[in-house]
Amino acid sequence: MPQSAPKxxxxxxxxxxxxxxxxxxxxxxxxxxxELRDKVKSAVEELGYVPSANARSLRSNRGYTIHFxxxxxxxxxxxxxxxxxxxxxxxxxxxLIVSMIMDxxxxxxxxxxxxxxxxxxxxxxxxxxxxxxxxNDERINTTLKDMGVPIxxxxxxxIDDDQIEVKINEREAAREITQYLIDSGHTRIGFIRxxxxxxxxxxxxxxxxxxxxxxxxxxxxxxVYSGNFEFEGGLKAGEKLLDMEKPxxxxxxxxxxxxxxxxxxxxxxxxxxxxxxxVVGFDDSEIADKMxxxxxxxxxxxxxxxxxxxxxxxxxxxxxSGIEPQKYLPHKLVVRESVKQPAHID
Amino acid sequence: MPQSAPKxxxxxxxxxxxxxxxxxxxxxxxxxxxELRDKVKSAVEELGYVPSANARSLRSNRGYTIHFxxxxxxxxxxxxxxxxxxxxxxxxxxxLIVSMIMDxxxxxxxxxxxxxxxxxxxxxxxxxxxxxxxxNDERINTTLKDMGVPIxxxxxxxIDDDQIEVKINEREAAREITQYLIDSGHTRIGFIRxxxxxxxxxxxxxxxxxxxxxxxxxxxxxxVYSGNFEFEGGLKAGEKLLDMEKPxxxxxxxxxxxxxxxxxxxxxxxxxxxxxxxVVGFDDSEIADKMxxxxxxxxxxxxxxxxxxxxxxxxxxxxxSGIEPQKYLPHKLVVRESVKQPAHID
DNA sequence: CTGAAAGCGCTTACAG
DNA sequence: CTGAAAGCGCTTACAG
Numbered sequence: 001m002p003q004s005a006p007k008x009x010x011x012x013x014x015x016x017x018x019x020x021x022x023x024x025x026x027x028x029x030x031x032x033x034x035e036l037r038d039k040v041k042s043a044v045e046e047l048g049y050v051p052s053a054n055a056r057s058l059r060s061n062r063g064y065t066i067h068f069x070x071x072x073x074x075x076x077x078x079x080x081x082x083x084x085x086x087x088x089x090x091x092x093x094x095x096l097i098v099s100m101i102m103d104x105x106x107x108x109x110x111x112x113x114x115x116x117x118x119x120x121x122x123x124x125x126x127x128x129x130x131x132x133x134x135x136n137d138e139r140i141n142t143t144l145k146d147m148g149v150p151i152x153x154x155x156x157x158x159i160d161d162d163q164i165e166v167k168i169n170e171r172e173a174a175r176e177i178t179q180y181l182i183d184s185g186h187t188r189i190g191f192i193r194x195x196x197x198x199x200x201x202x203x204x205x206x207x208x209x210x211x212x213x214x215x216x217x218x219x220x221x222x223x224v225y226s227g228n229f230e231f232e233g234g235l236k237a238g239e240k241l242l243d244m245e246k247p248x249x250x251x252x253x254x255x256x257x258x259x260x261x262x263x264x265x266x267x268x269x270x271x272x273x274x275x276x277x278x279v280v281g282f283d284d285s286e287i288a289d290k291m292x293x294x295x296x297x298x299x300x301x302x303x304x305x306x307x308x309x310x311x312x313x314x315x316x317x318x319x320x321s322g323i324e325p326q327k328y329l330p331h332k333l334v335v336r337e338s339v340k341q342p343a344h345i346d
Numbered sequence: 347m348p349q350s351a352p353k354x355x356x357x358x359x360x361x362x363x364x365x366x367x368x369x370x371x372x373x374x375x376x377x378x379x380x381e382l383r384d385k386v387k388s389a390v391e392e393l394g395y396v397p398s399a400n401a402r403s404l405r406s407n408r409g410y411t412i413h414f415x416x417x418x419x420x421x422x423x424x425x426x427x428x429x430x431x432x433x434x435x436x437x438x439x440x441x442l443i444v445s446m447i448m449d450x451x452x453x454x455x456x457x458x459x460x461x462x463x464x465x466x467x468x469x470x471x472x473x474x475x476x477x478x479x480x481x482n483d484e485r486i487n488t489t490l491k492d493m494g495v496p497i498x499x500x501x502x503x504x505i506d507d508d509q510i511e512v513k514i515n516e517r518e519a520a521r522e523i524t525q526y527l528i529d530s531g532h533t534r535i536g537f538i539r540x541x542x543x544x545x546x547x548x549x550x551x552x553x554x555x556x557x558x559x560x561x562x563x564x565x566x567x568x569x570v571y572s573g574n575f576e577f578e579g580g581l582k583a584g585e586k587l588l589d590m591e592k593p594x595x596x597x598x599x600x601x602x603x604x605x606x607x608x609x610x611x612x613x614x615x616x617x618x619x620x621x622x623x624x625v626v627g628f629d630d631s632e633i634a635d636k637m638x639x640x641x642x643x644x645x646x647x648x649x650x651x652x653x654x655x656x657x658x659x660x661x662x663x664x665x666x667s668g669i670e671p672q673k674y675l676p677h678k679l680v681v682r683e684s685v686k687q688p689a690h691i692d
Numbered sequence: 693c694t695g696a697a698a699g700c701g702c703t704t705a706c707a708g
Numbered sequence: 709c710t711g712a713a714a715g716c717g718c719t720t721a722c723a724g
Contacts (some may be wrong), residue, residue, distance in 0.1 A: 005466075007701060018711045023703065031709055048460075053467035055701035058400040058716050072429075076632070078426045083418075087448045095468060096444050100432045114394070121399035121470060122441060231636050240435075260636040267638040286422070287633045289607040290577050292613040353717060364695045369719065377693050401717035405700050700719085708711085 006047040015043040026051060053095065057123030060219070062317075066126045067149075068098045071134050076286040077302065078131060081154055084306025085129060092314050092328040094126065104137050116143050125149055127313030129306070130158060132198065150316055152309035156199040164316065164323075166309040168331040170200055171297045174207025174252075175214075176333055177280050181250045182215050182295070185342040186278060189217075190248035192258050194229035194239045201229075203252045204282060224247050227258040235260025243268055250278035250339070259295055263338070274340040284334050293337035301313055301329050352393040379591075397539075399441065403469030408663075412656055413465055413474045413495075414444045415486070422632040424562060425432060425647065427500055431475060434462070438660050440472065450483050464490050473510075473659030475652070476542065478503060486537035494546025496662055499654035502545040508664065510669075512655040514677040516546060519552025519644045520598075520599035521560075522679055523626050527596045528561050531688040532624060536594035538604050539585045542576035547575075550600045550628060569594050573604040580607025580608055588615055588623070595624065595686070601635050602627035606642055609684070620686040630680050647675050 008026075012019040024032050025040040032040075043049075053064050058123055067087050070078055082098070089096045101107070101115055102159035119125060134140055135153040141163075144151050181189050191207050191208050194201040205224075225240060227233030232234050238261055241248055253259035259281030266273050271292055273279055283287060284299035308327060316323050318343045354372075358365040363382055370627050371386040377504050378386075389395070412435055416424055435442045447453070447461055465471060473496045480486055481499040487509075490497050498510035527535050537554050540547040551570075558565050571586060573579030584607055587594055599605035605627030612619050619625055619639055627634060627645070630645035645684050654673060662669050 009701085020711055021703080021709095027703085033709065035711090048463065050463055050467055051649075052404070052469075052701055053470050054400045054404040055716090056703075058398070058701080058718085060406055061702040061716075076422065076425075079422075082444070083446065084446060098428070098432060098442050098444050117394065118396055118439075121396055121398055123398075219472065257636065264636075264638040288637050290603060290610075290633050290635070292610040322723090323370065329460065365718080366695055367693095370694090373719085379693065382694085400717070402702090403700090404702085405716080405717080405719040407700075510717055693724105694723105697720105697724085698713085700718090701714090704713105704715085706711105706713090708709105 003280060006049045008049070008051070009017060010047055011040065015039040018159060027335055031158035054122075061123055063120065063123035063223075064127040065125045066097060066099050067097045067119055067128045069109060069119075069128055069130055069134055069140070070098065070100050071104070072100075072102055072157055077283065080302035080330050081131060081306035084303035084308075086306075087303070087311045087313070088307045088310035092309075092311075094104045094314065096124070097122065100132060101140070104140060109143075112139050112141050113235070118138070118148065118164070120147065120149075126317035127152060127310075128156065129309055129313065131155055132200070135159070136198070152313045155308050156203055158199050158206040162325050162326050164327075166305050166312065166327045166329065168300050168305075170203035171207040171210070171330050173331040174254075175211045175213060175284070175334075176205040176207075177282070177296075178208045178252055180213070180335075181252065181278060181280060181339065182211060182217070183245050184250075184339050186216075186248075186250040186276065186340075187217050187251070188220070188246070188248045190222065190225070190251040192225050192234055192251065192253040192262070193301060194227065194254040194258070198229075201254060208252055218259065228251065229255050231257045231261045231264075234258025235265050236261070238262035238265030239269075241264060243273060244331040247277075250280070252278065253281050256281035256283045256288050256295060256297055257336075259297070260287055260291055263291055263295075264295075265339050267315050274338050278294045278339040279337060284313065286332045288334070291338075296336045296339045297334055299332045299334050301331070304329055350636035352395045354395070355398070356393055357386065357389045357395050360393065360481075361385040382674065385436055400468075407469055409466065409469030409471040410439065411441045411443050411468055411471045412473045412659060414442060415474055415476055415480055416444065416446050417450070417477075417480050417671055418446075418448055419602075423629065427477060427652035430654075431656045432652075432654045433649070434656035434660070443468065443471070445639040447480060447486070450480060450486060455489075457486055458485050459489050462486070462493065464496075466493065472663035473518035473656075474499060475500065475655055475659065477501055477544065478546070481505070482544070498659045500651050500655050502549055504545050508671050509674075510573045510653050510655060510658045510659065510671050512673045514646050514651075516549035517553040519677040519679075520550040520600075520628070520647050520671065521557045523553045523628070523642075523644050524551075524557035525560070526679060526681075527598065527624060527626060527685065528557060528563070530542055530596075530624065530685050532594075532596040532678070532686075533561075533563050534566070534594045534596070536571070536587045536591070536597040538571050538573040538580055538587075538597065538608070540600040540601040540604070542572060544575075547600060551646065572646055573599065573607070575604060577600050577603045577607045577610075580604025581611050582607070584608035584611030585615075588617060593623075597623065597625050599625065599627050601639060602629045602631040602643055605643070605684075606637055609637055609639075609641075620684050625684040626685060634680070635682065637684075639647060642682045642685045645681050646679045647677070648676055 225237035281297040288295040347600040571583035634641040
């Protein structure tokens with residue numbers, strides 16, 4: 001049996017100082033002689049001492065925790081972000097606590113408050129991280145702010161305040177991938193929108209329009225359908241697009257799931273991708289390289305998004321100055337097989 | 347500003363009892379008169395009192411936390427399980443703490459101990475939940491046991507002790523889906539194995555063999571390839587299988603990712619699925635219904651797996667008796683489009 | 693069946 | 709620059 005874990009008292013005894021000095025060293029406070037500091041550090045090392053987060057939180061009423069609040073899972077998306085959050089937490093000695101608020105739309109304000117009020121039982125968290133759709137939920141944001149919990153939102157959203165936001169430039173990314181389609185020789189390009197109330201839909205559509213404008217291609221609204229960000233939506237929109245008298249040469253679906261639907265629609269109709277139809281998506285989700293053909297799409301740095309949000313939140317809780325609330329991270333065009341390339345001319 | 351959260355003291359005052367009585371009611375201890383119990387409960391309700399997990403843990407040295415320790419993400423799989431864990435935690439007033447141990451193979455025993463020793467900073471957790479591949483890591487299991495942390499493992503694994511295990515009957519599920527292929531008129535059925543050192547591979551292969559045996563179909567080892575549970579592996583194995591002089595009529599890939607690879611191999615060769623080749627997978631992962639054609643596969647009740655593991659862990663930590671350490675949950679054959687059905691005879 | 697006292701392991705003022 | 713005392717909000721023995 002392992003004997004009971006060492007306490008701060010034990011470290012103090014071994015180092016020959018008071019526990020207060022140990023506490024100071026551990027919290028990187030100033031006003032400790034280098035010599036004592038070193039002694040304490042060796043004692044910590046020797047005993048394998050790990051501070052009790054509970055005792056610490058209880059006294060200081062800070063959680064040394066980051067809360068990640070998720071909706072029903074957006075699967076790969078949420079998961080990759082979570083990996084980044086965990087990484088940043090571990091780097092900084094924080095614990096990650098994950099909770100879930102399902103169908104927040106159907107909860108009363110009181111229920112939301114109740115849900116969130118259980119959150120600080122381990123001390124007031126140093127921050128809460130929200131992703132869509134919760135990041136867009138007015139009541140969740142307000143309740144957290146009222147509780148004094150700093151928020152970091154990941155991804156596109158519609159709320160305008162001084163909380164931290166980390167995201168990619170969706171509009172620019174959408175413009176780029178549309179431009180790629182144009183550069184590959186396409187002019188009749190369909191677009192499938194996502195959920196109508198989401199900023200991601202608006203931004204990606206704006207990027208699509210921008211690229212057309214840049215190349216002086218007239219926007220043809222009959223080539224634009226809505227697909228709700230879901231496979232089924234993409235499938236149906238794809239079928240309509242392909243049934244047109246003059247179908248598009250390429251389709252830009254506002255996310256990968258819908259792009260998968262377009263691919264299915266094409267296969268069902270015996271239309272070959274990419275030789276007869278080019279398709280691109282957005283997200284580079286788990287399915288993107290497992291389709292046939294593999295999907296050209298936009299990759300968001302999901303892990304880095306989570307990591308950055310967490311680091312900013314921690315920095316802010318430590319009252320470091322000069323933290324910009326808005327941060328854009330670079331995206332990347334991932335070229336695979338789903339776009340037809342112009343015949344090579346030697 | 348919200349005034350500071352109510353304490354047990356406040357509840358006691360409002361209910362007109364000692365704080366000890368409040369504590370007893372909150373912890374469902376016996377020996378409290380119904381009348382007082384009700385008074386306390388109303389007071390808790392009225393004040394919206396939520397106990398401080400920190401204070402509680404500090405005194406009792408229990409965490410009221412469940413730790414979910416994950417490897418690099420197995421994406422949808424881990425995510426769905428996590429949703430179940432969160433649900434059970436919330437139902438029982440526990441918090442979920444997630445940590446990650448990457449490439450445990452390359453860590454020294456000491457590093458693993460160090461990683462895990464940070465785990466009980468919020469009080470000794472009531473349990474740790476492990477999924478493959480960490481659930482198979484001898485050193486992680488041993489270290490947790492030495493720390494006195496009960497373990498629940500989800501999914502197939504190779505360790506034999508009295509810790510909790512929740513899983514489906516992989517062998518039986520594999521037998522069923524193979525039988526489904528046979529019932530659909532196939533006799534030449536290829537099999538693609540997963541990672542060779544994993545129990546899942548062994549069990550699923552055993553189920554495949556059993557079904558063949560049951561139908562007196564001779565096992566043809568030339569129809570069995572290895573694919574490492576990955577898309578690429580499935581693609582390559584699929585190509586080899588389809589290049590055979592006498593290719594199989596159907597392929598059972600030991601997971602969906604590999605099945606996606608087989609579909610791609612078929613498409614690339616212009617072989618139509620399911621009319622010329624039937625394909626089935628295992629997992630019903632996120633991609634299964636986004637392929638073309640959609641994939642017939644086995645669904646594990648992932649959310650329930652996580653939920654059950656957590657509930658058992660909590661029950662065990664409360665020393666409830668009669669908890670069976672091994673629990674099998676029902677799987678389900680999900681029939682979609684990737685298997686050819688015999689021509690209907692009127 | 694109920695309660696007053698002690699204490700979990702830290703950090704927060706406060707002194708020196 | 710360092711330390712002795714008090715206290716965070718609960719639960720654990722212990723009494724009655």
